[in-house]
Amino acid sequence: MKNSHDLVLRQLAMLRMIPKFPQNITASQLVYKLEHEGFAVTKRTIERDLQSLSSAFPILADERSKPFGWSWSADAPAIDLPGLTTSEALTLKLAEQYLTKLMPASMLQQLSPYFKAAGQVLNTLEGTANIASWPEKIAVVLPTQPLLPPIIDATISQRIEDALLTEKQLQLQYQARGETQPKRLIAHPLGIILRGQINYLCATLFNYQDIVLLPTHRILDVQVLKADAIRLKGFSLHNYAHSGALGFVSHGEAQVCLRFNKQAGLHLYETPLSLNQTIVDEGETLLVTATVAMNKQFEWWVNGFGDGVTWVKSHVK
Numbered sequence: 001m002k003n004s005h006d007l008v009l010r011q012l013a014m015l016r017m018i019p020k021f022p023q024n025i026t027a028s029q030l031v032y033k034l035e036h037e038g039f040a041v042t043k044r045t046i047e048r049d050l051q052s053l054s055s056a057f058p059i060l061a062d063e064r065s066k067p068f069g070w071s072w073s074a075d076a077p078a079i080d081l082p083g084l085t086t087s088e089a090l091t092l093k094l095a096e097q098y099l100t101k102l103m104p105a106s107m108l109q110q111l112s113p114y115f116k117a118a119g120q121v122l123n124t125l126e127g128t129a130n131i132a133s134w135p136e137k138i139a140v141v142l143p144t145q146p147l148l149p150p151i152i153d154a155t156i157s158q159r160i161e162d163a164l165l166t167e168k169q170l171q172l173q174y175q176a177r178g179e180t181q182p183k184r185l186i187a188h189p190l191g192i193i194l195r196g197q198i199n200y201l202c203a204t205l206f207n208y209q210d211i212v213l214l215p216t217h218r219i220l221d222v223q224v225l226k227a228d229a230i231r232l233k234g235f236s237l238h239n240y241a242h243s244g245a246l247g248f249v250s251h252g253e254a255q256v257c258l259r260f261n262k263q264a265g266l267h268l269y270e271t272p273l274s275l276n277q278t279i280v281d282e283g284e285t286l287l288v289t290a291t292v293a294m295n296k297q298f299e300w301w302v303n304g305f306g307d308g309v310t311w312v313k314s315h316v317k
Contacts, residue, residue: 024069150217264308
C-alpha cells in the first residue's frame with residue numbers, strides 16, 4: 001500500500017511540475033525537482049511514468065530533439081482544482097481583476113487556467129448564489145497611471161526560473177537601454193524582483209561580487225549552463241529588495257512639514273502619512289507634519305502634486 005500511495009503522490013507532483021506548451025521539461029529536470037520534494041526516483045522511472053500519464057492526460061513529448069521535453073497541451077484545463085469551492089473561485093476571480101493590472105503577461109498566462117476554472121464555477125452558480133455575482137460588484141482602480149507591461153519571452157522566463165531552482169549559471173544576450181548591440185554576459189542568478197510591470201533578474205556577473213539588476217524584457221536570449229552558480233554568502237533577496245536597490249535609497253526617517261492646498265491635502269485626514277501625523281487647518285491650506293522614510297519615492301509623491309504643495313521644512317532624524 002505504501003508503494004501505491006507514494007506512486008500516486010509522485011505522479012500528482014509530476015503533473016503539477018509539467019508546464020504548458022510551448023514550455024517543456026525533461027525527465028532529468030523532473031528527477032531533480034522531485035528529489036527536492038523528497039521523492040527518491042530514477043530517470044528511467046520518471047520516463048515510464050511520463051509514458052503512462054500521457055495515455056490518460058493531455059501531456060505531450062517534443063521528440064524533435066533529445067532529451068525529449070514534456071508539456072501539457074496548450075488548451076489543457078487546470079487539473080488540480082477539481083473541488084473548487086464558491087469562496088475559492090471568488091477569491092481567484094478577484095485576484096485576477098487586481099493582478100491583471102500588476103503582473104507581466106507571461107506570469108498571468110501561467111495562472112490563466114486557474115482563473116478560467118474559477119470563472120466556470122461562478123458561471124455555473126450564476127442566478128442561484130448571490131456570492132457568485134460578487135466580482136461584478138467590485139472594481140479595482142490603481143492610484144497611478146496604468147502602463148502596459150513589456151513583452152517577456154515565455155521561454156526566457158522559464159529558463160531563468162530553472163536556473164534559479166537548480167542554482168546554475170546563465171549565459172545571457174542582454175541589450176541595455178540605449179545600446180545598439182547586445183552583450184554576452186555570464187550571470188549567477190540570485191532571484192527575481194517584481195516592481196510594478198517590470199521583472200528584474202538579480203544576479204552577479206562573471207567573477208564579480210557586485211549585484212546587478214537586469215530587466216528581463218531586455219534579455220534577448222538565455223541558456224542554462226551546467227556550471228553551478230556562485231552564491232553570495234549571507235545574501236537575502238528580501239533584504240536586498242527593500243534596501244533601496246531599486247533606486248529608492250532611504251536617507252532615514254525625517255520629520256517633514258508640508259503645506260497643501262485643501263483640495264490636494266484633504267485625503268490625508270483619511271489616509272495619513274504616518275501614525276504621528278498632525279494637520280493644522282489654515283483656511284485655504286493644510287499644514288501637515290509627519291515622520292516619513294525620506295527617499296526618492298516620497299519625493300516623487302510630493303512632486304506629483306505640483307503647485308498643490310510646498311515644502312516648509314524637513315529634518316532627517
